[in-house]
Amino acid sequence: MxxxxxxxxxxxxxxxxxxxxxxxxxxxxxxxxxxxxxxxxxxxxxxxxxxxxxxxxxxxxxxxxxxxxxxxxxxxxxxxxxxxxxxxxxxxxxxxxxxxxxxxxPSPTPSGPSPSAGDPSVVVDQLNGITLPLRAGWTRPKYIADHDVVMTTPGTYDCPGDPGLCRHGQVSSRTATATDVTSPKALAEGDIKDAMDSVYDRDALGSRPFRGVTSHTLVKAGSVAVAGRAGYFVRWKVKTRVGPGGYVESLAFPSSVGTQALVIVRFAFDAGADGPPLSDMDRITKGIRSVGGTDAGGGVGSSIGPSN
Structure with a gap:
């Protein structure tokens, strides 16, 4: 069988x-x-x-x-x-x-084991050739329809808008295949609105968990080295019609495998005391590594600190 x-x-x-x-x-x-x-x-x-x-x-x-x-x-x-x-x-x-x-x-036997797959301190994104650090206060995703989500804060709460369950924080990773953009800066700047809308405006099921976004402001943006590669990030602060609002970030950088297509890592953190520390965005970014690689991470932008 x-x-x-x-x-x-x-x-x-x-x-x-x-x-x-x-x-x-x-x-x-x-x-x-x-x-x-x-x-x-x-x-x-x-x-x-x-x-x-x-x-x-x-x-x-x-x-x-x-x-x-x-x-x-x-x-x-x-x-x-x-x-x-x-x-x-x-x-x-x-x-x-x-x-x-x-x-x-394919045949049931892969060509080789997944590097770091057994390490409980990281999440492996084998497709894009990276691992992301699983920091304290974060867990692997459970019961989430979006397959791009790689980690969430534990537990859920009742969304303040349309009925449903919300999470105080989530991080997702995907390959940017449906675009001709080749610049990490242009990709991050073009992706940030979608990153905001998908969490705080209208989700994949068409619900509005926060009854929509009322405004957003730029918190910071700039170059950053990710797994030894030159990337770029854009971070917005988001105000919603109901609820505390939050912060979103789009981080773009070249993959270390395959065709080296651009990768987008999205962060979505609720604002307020219940949301995860904003500094986790920077710490997770700094801890991204190539699968099986020895790159040191960090680099340009590695000293980015938390923003309020």
């Missing part, structure tokens, strides 16, 4: 010289060069000739080896074309194994 493989990096079934990200339900457009070279499996004992091999068997073996070599060359050429072509072409590849629920998936 087969089962749906967990999210992870797997050999691309159509282009086996690279690895492709499987999100647990479907292939994504994220690819990367394998960290280790897969060796071909040896032929089973019963398939190997015993005693003196016939000339025909040797010829067949040579032809098979030539076919493998040609296939590898053709695959490499196609990959080079894909790297410089339209991303829609890559999206049309089909995975190799069908899962029981009808969705196509």
């Amino acid at each position: 087969s089962m749906t493989p967990p999210p992870g990096w797997y050999r691309d079934p159509s282009y086996p010289l690279v690895e492709r990200w499987w999100d647990g339900a479907a292939w994504t457009d994220h690819r990367r060069t394998p960290e280790t070279v897969q060796q071909p499996l040896p032929a089973p004992p019963e398939a190997r000739p015993t005693g003196g091999a016939s000339g025909r068997a040797k010829a067949v073996a040579l032809v098979a080896a030539a076919v493998v070599l040609v296939a590898a060359i053709v695959t490499g050429a196609v990959l080079l074309r894909l790297d410089h072509g339209d991303g829609d072409t890559a999206a049309q590849t089909t995975p190799a194994v069908a899962s029981p629920d009808g969705t196509d998936g």
Whole structure:
């Protein structure tokens, strides 16, 4: 009995010289060069000739080896074309194994373990190649429909606006794929309103937990090094029609894996005594690391302090 493989990096079934990200339900457009070279499996004992091999068997073996070599060359050429072509072409590849629920998936064994996956002090975003520090007062997300959320404050409270449950703080991480923007500064400046609206104006279900935003003001913005890469952040203070309002931040920086597309980390903290310390935005940013890497983090903007 087969089962749906967990999210992870797997050999691309159509282009086996690279690895492709499987999100647990479907292939994504994220690819990367394998960290280790897969060796071909040896032929089973019963398939190997015993005693003196016939000339025909040797010829067949040579032809098979030539076919493998040609296939590898053709695959490499196609990959080079894909790297410089339209991303829609890559999206049309089909995975190799069908899962029981009808969705196509990779083979159940990933190409390697998830680095830091067992470390309780960090949250691993394998897709974007980063880990985020899980500070005191934060927990891994539970019962949240938004799969981009990587951590929340524990517990919930009744939203002051439309009926529902709200959280005093949340952090999310996603790849910015639906944009042609290549500058972290431009991406952060363009994303901050969406970051505000998705939490404090109208959520994904169409509810208005705070009955909408009445105003916002810029708290700070600037360059910051994230996992050894140059990023940019924008932070707003938000006032809502009901409730204490809050703070939102959009942090943009290049991913350390795959095509190195830009990553957006969003922060949303309620204001007031019940909200998390605003300094946690800076401390979480400073603690972001590359998965399996040794970068020191920090850098430009690493001394940013809390804002009131």
